[in-house]
Amino acid sequence: MGFPTERPRRLRRTETIRRMVRETHLRPEDFIWPMFVVSGQRVRQPIGAMPGVERMSRDIAAEEAKKAYQSGIPAVILFGIPDMKDAEGSSSWDDNGVVQEAVRAIKDAVPEMMVITDVCLCEYTDHGHCGVIIDGEVNNDDTLKLLARQAVSHCQAGADIVAPSDMMDGRVGAVRKALDKAGYYDRAIMAYSAKYASAFYGPFREAADSTPQFGDRKGYQMDPPNVREALKEVRLDLEEGADMVMVKPALAYLDVIAKVKASTDVPVAAYNVSGEYSMVKAAAQAGFIDEKRIVMEILTGIKRAGADLILTYHAPDVVKWIDEDI
Numbered sequence: 001m002g003f004p005t006e007r008p009r010r011l012r013r014t015e016t017i018r019r020m021v022r023e024t025h026l027r028p029e030d031f032i033w034p035m036f037v038v039s040g041q042r043v044r045q046p047i048g049a050m051p052g053v054e055r056m057s058r059d060i061a062a063e064e065a066k067k068a069y070q071s072g073i074p075a076v077i078l079f080g081i082p083d084m085k086d087a088e089g090s091s092s093w094d095d096n097g098v099v100q101e102a103v104r105a106i107k108d109a110v111p112e113m114m115v116i117t118d119v120c121l122c123e124y125t126d127h128g129h130c131g132v133i134i135d136g137e138v139n140n141d142d143t144l145k146l147l148a149r150q151a152v153s154h155c156q157a158g159a160d161i162v163a164p165s166d167m168m169d170g171r172v173g174a175v176r177k178a179l180d181k182a183g184y185y186d187r188a189i190m191a192y193s194a195k196y197a198s199a200f201y202g203p204f205r206e207a208a209d210s211t212p213q214f215g216d217r218k219g220y221q222m223d224p225p226n227v228r229e230a231l232k233e234v235r236l237d238l239e240e241g242a243d244m245v246m247v248k249p250a251l252a253y254l255d256v257i258a259k260v261k262a263s264t265d266v267p268v269a270a271y272n273v274s275g276e277y278s279m280v281k282a283a284a285q286a287g288f289i290d291e292k293r294i295v296m297e298i299l300t301g302i303k304r305a306g307a308d309l310i311l312t313y314h315a316p317d318v319v320k321w322i323d324e325d326i
């Protein structure tokens with residue numbers, strides 16, 4: 001066949017027919033909203049590099065989470081910025097730590113919401129690395145115990161899902177074992193399985209005050225050119241007990257999302273990270289792009305690549321835009 005018998009434009013003639021043949025749809029259920037939590041009451045601190053994103057105290061976080069749930073967003077993921085940092089990141093497993101308190105406040109305000117916690121040390125260590133430093137290096141096995149302790153304390157506070165983002169080897173197994181031992185066999189693990197050493201995390205590090213004080217994260221986060229290695233990380237995390245896997249960042253890694261999706265039977269999440277968000281915001285503020293259309297196109301692309309769930313700072317806006325004709 002071919003032209004003139006085949007004319008793909010017939011199915012693009014009107015918005016109605018385009019709606020009928022559309023292959024990918026964004027739904028509020030697709031989104032997980034990342035939130036930054038701090039201590040105190042009635043605190044809202046804007047983050048310079050991420051216009052529209054704030055650090056919030058737990059009372060505000062609970063109010064915002066409730067609004068988000070009412071708008072259709074089913075889950076939040078919490079990042080803590082503690083008052084105190086030390087070499088081991090001990091404030092990360094404090095039962096009265098910033099994340100633990102925020103989890104309780106959110107679960108009190110809106111029990112139906114799925115509360116996910118980021119499990120990592122970098123926001124809590126004074127050196128800013130994701131693990132403990134021994135002889136100038138991030139030590140893998142000693143870090144596992146601390147991550148496990150942090151994950152248990154998040155679940156004790158009421159977290160539904162824990163998300164280890166440190167990229168230590170064996171951390172999913174260590175967390176699973178510790179959760180089961182503490183009786184939290186029903187809490188899920190969303191593993192940051194394919195997490196790359198990316199420049200796209202720049203604005204987040206300002207938000208979370210977690211820039212490494214020496215060196216970089218290339219010794220534990222993945223090398224951006226690799227994709228077969230992503231499949232290996234996914235396989236290992238699933239063998240260790242991950243319930244869901246994640247690819248991060250999203251936009252420069254759509255091929256990785258597609259390959260991971262094809263290789264697994266678990267939900268695949270993708271993290272539309274801070275740098276991806278800030279670039280869109282900056283360009284929109286400069287008047288170079290149409291923010292709504294760009295955001296919808298980017299998130300649709302991430303979903304079309306294979307993501308079942310998308311972590312994005314745009315979530316509260318997107319759920320308002322889903323039913324608009326844009």
Ligand code: PBG
Pocket residue numbers: 118120122130165166200201202203204205272273274275
């Ligand atoms: C913690 C963590 C980071 C992000 C999520 N969890 C930062 C990092 O690894 O440096 C980045 C999120 C974002 O950029 O939006 N390890």
